[in-house]
Amino acid sequence: MEKDIFQRIIDREIPATILYEDADVIAFLDIKPVQKGHFLVVHKEFSRNLYDIEEKDLLKLVSKARELALEW
Numbered sequence: 001m002e003k004d005i006f007q008r009i010i011d012r013e014i015p016a017t018i019l020y021e022d023a024d025v026i027a028f029l030d031i032k033p034v035q036k037g038h039f040l041v042v043h044k045e046f047s048r049n050l051y052d053i054e055e056k057d058l059l060k061l062v063s064k065a066r067e068l069a070l071e072w
Helices: 005-010 055-071
Strands: 018-022 025-029 041-043
Touching: 005 025, 005 041, 018 055, 025 055, 041 055
Parallel strands: none
Antiparallel strands: 018 025, 025 041
């Protein structure tokens, strides 16, 4: 399977302004932001949609998104 754009960012094949990263989650600024501070928070394990992510991992992702949103 070919890597998607998110995996290529995770693997540092595509440059990105990374705001946060740990073993499970990466957050980076959107390349075409809708407004200032527009960022994406991505689970590092591939999934087709949110339903494929385990609940504990989804909670971590959403919690980190909220934390970063409050900082930005």
